[in-house]
Amino acid sequence: MSGNDSFISIEALSKNFGSIKAVDRIDMTIGGGEFFSLLGPSGCGKTTLLRMLAGFETPTAGEIYIDNAPMSEVAPHHRPTNMVFQNYAIFPHLNVRRNIAYGLRALKLSRAEIDLRVEEMLEIVKLPGFSERLSNELSGGQRQRVALARALIRRPKVLLLDEPLGALDKKLREEMQLELRSLQQSLSITFIFVTHDQEEAMTLSDRVAVMSAGKVLQTDTPEQLYEAPRSREVGAFIGTMNFLRGRVAALEPEAVMVEAGAAGTFRVAGAGQGRAVGDPILIGIRPEKLSVSVERPAEGANAIQGRFSAMSYLGDRSHYFVEVDGLDQRISVASQNDLQHLVAAGQLDYGAKIWLTWAPAGAVILAD
Amino acid sequence: MTAPPVKLHKSWNSRLRALFIRSEAVRGYTLLSPTLIVMAFAMCAPFAILVTMSFWTQHAFEIDTAFTLRNYQAAIDGPIYKALLIRSLWISGTCAIVTVLVSYPMAYYVAFHVHRRKLVWIILMTLPFWTSYLLRVFSWKVILGYNGAINSGLKSLGLIEQPLEFLLYSPTAVVITLAHAWAAFAILPIYVSLEKIDRSLLEAAADLGDGPVVSFLRVTLPLSLPGVIAASLLIFIPTVGDYITPTLVGGPDGIMIANMIQVQFGRVNDWPMGAALAVCMMVVVALISLIYIWVTRKMTERIA
């Protein structure tokens, strides 16, 4: 299966609830064996999209193909997908064994075969010996494992996960993330994972689709999303980003000169993407791409002067906040405690002038 | 080109299926249809024929199906019908008010002051309602009777010489019995509306300087008003049409309009007249209820 780049193909898919466009003409392809995340704030349409894949919501328009088969006429119980529900939906009247074996009814297996498969699944999700428990006798993490086993025992082509880790505490969540990832790699099933937690999406996924207001803003690898967000929205949603607004001052083959008012003029690596001199342009810089110093940097480097306004110490690194004239937002800088010793020694006060510098490749041009 | 008929049929079929899968409303109504059809038919057909019959006339054992307003003329002209209807409304209205007043504190107690075994309290409050109406009314006859439990009890204690005659066979007896019989219909809606009140609203009222009584009047009571209105209607409407209670404990002064309707279908055997009286009663009750709802809604809007 792996290597099939359009194992799942979504074409012009829309879903309206009354006048609300929950999903608005989405196109998307997902490869076989991929760990694919749908990331976005609540209400962005990611859960609706997942539920359309499972067959619980019928699209207003568009089509979903799984393994080249159109899905719109296929009822949920005939789809090659299985789902891990947000609240797990463990059947309260059945014990763990019967919950896990639930989906095997249609396969008409022998009793021994069913027991064997259930034991195997319990082994995989690390719940041996739990088969006779009822759902109200399980912890949150254990329910999550049962939900996973129950879905996987059907050997689906696609596993859909609807914020499955949302109800767990932080430590357990991190543990489950690792397990999910290794499980997915060993089974090589396509996982489609819905979450609003960007860190979780980045940790787990091969690729992430960032969604907002029913549309996909950008689909990329976690690295690309972080390093090269295409829009302000993506840049702000994934991690922290500083934004500078300006005009194109000059175009070079491999870089753009940006003039950002009082802040100065900077060189940004990348093509102008059709912009002409004088056009407005937005650039973004990650906090850790900036360095701070009290000395004036060398001539020709990208540099801004500002006032040191706040700091938060995070242990392995510190965040510094710098006010710059002509910018309505403070610039945020993450660095490995560069100024810490100066502040501690009383040589750097709030309000003092400091310099920010960055390499031309450290900033990205955004499509507003 | 002519499409093969089989294919046409199939496409229709799949279009219907697509409609069925797509529309929640269609699926919902399909599932609901058995219940809705049975209930709608079982309600509409009898009422249609009831209204129709009220325009017919009874001649001895024959029914004349010629349209006439004679029954309604008789219902309006006959002083007995009007008096009975007014008395029924008066008894039911009193009963509704008394029951709501008596039940409110009880519902309040369970909603706010019972913390453990709430379910048991709710069941205890409503349990008698589900048991035989006839037997409950009958037990009041046993209690209030001329030689009943109260009179004979008081007499054997030497407190009275002669039995108290006002106990049984009076409108008061009817009101007491009905209030007892319908208490659950008052408690439940009031309880539900009280239970729904967010406790932090009352804490906010206390925080803003209201004492218990004032915060009850300014917060709790207005918020529970929908329950009170529902309760009073749920008692008023059915009790107007009761005839068991008046027959068993009402005496001549406690007879209500429903007794008259029942007699038309029984001894007197004038079904069209009975139908006309039933229609009159329904119309009057519906009008009063609508006015009541309208007035209370206006009043709550003014308060709010």
Add this chain to the structure above:
Amino acid sequence: MKSATYVERSNRPLRTYAMLFLAFLYVPVLFLPLFSFNDSLYVTFPLKAFTTKWYAQMLANEPMHAALMNSIRVGAASALFATILGVFGAKAVTRYRMPGRKPVVFTIMLPLVIPGIIMGVALLILMSRLGIPLSLYTVTLGHVLICVPFSMATLIARFEGFDKSMEEAAADLGDNAWWAFWRVTFPIVFPGILASLLLCFTISFDEFIMAFFLSSTEPTLPIYIWGQLRFPQKLPGVIALGSVILVVSFVVVFVSQWLRGRGVAQIPGEGR
């Protein structure tokens, strides 16, 4: 209780009132069992000797047995039909987003607020115009009509607590609607269905007005009792019978309400 908040602090006068209220609800009804053991034809104080002869008489009463059997038959049939209709209705209105849900529910609930005598005479006229002879079947029809609202109310409460994702999970795991209903929905809502059956049975069993208008020569138990009330010498027998009915109804209703309020039941067979 110590843990109660300011708003929910205990209130002694109100508590006393609640106790008195419960007494008002139950004491009148308790007079029936009390006098049922009294060795006197007259229902008066002071009580005479203790006796169980009224119960013995009751057991030997053939017409009463027939009436009892009629009531059980009508009650069982009404409960079954009303609950089936209630399941369809409650499932539909809780499961699907439907336009016009409110008026539809209102229509189905209408028998709750229509005076019994109106429903009774209206059905009586319909039966006579259609030429359908009065029988226990017509009584059952009337009882189904008044039971459906109660069944719906009971089941809607139960179905609303039912998590929609349970059914989706069943569909996701390969069950069509039919199997999903029997393997998931039914076991989970079973206590509600049982509660509805018991409640409808009790309502039908105790119902008088509809039965009064719609029955013919075969009386149900309340009709039989009504007939006996005219004869003073039959009174102790009626009181004994009434006591038995009250006790049985109390138990049945208590169980049904308990089931309705409680959580998921264990279905034997599926559980282990």
